[in-house]
Amino acid sequence: MNAILCLALGLLATATLCHGQCMTAPLRPDPATGKLPKGCRDDKGVLHPFGSRWNSKDCYDCSCDRSGAHCCNLVPTYFGLPESCKVVVNKDCTHKLVNTKGPDSDCVPQSAVI
Known part of the structure; x- marks a missing residue:
């Protein structure tokens, strides 16, 4: 049991190192309607549909799904x-x-x- 726990913790630590400069912006309901948007907005306000992928001007590789925008830095x-x-x-x-x-x-x- 301890070996499995150690293996799991080791894999989690490796995943953290591989994605050290990633972030997620969760989708938020529209305050007026309470409905979720039909995609993710980037820092310029452009709406990206679910399933899309784009690079930001700040060199982040971003994708959009129903949980929000997920972006990882392209430059170490x-x-x-x-x-x-x-x-x-x-x-x-x-x-x-x-x-x-x-x-x-x-x-x-x-x-x-x-």
Whole structure:
């Protein structure tokens, strides 16, 4: 029994690490009608129908279902980077690590969370 509990806790911890920068915005009933919306609204107020998927301007991969909008960051947060390194994010949410000291210097993080 203890082995099963330890395995379950280990799997939960792994899932948390894999989705460290995700969030959910639950659907809320319309205050006037009490009805749930027919989809999820993004930060610009655009309605996305149930079952749809989109990328936000802040580089989050989002999806909509009847429980709400679920968004996860597309760009990792790096830890332990040298001070001369920075993360450059493009408009299409691709990114790269750049060392301001020049291309011969490495930018190796100690860890990252997506």
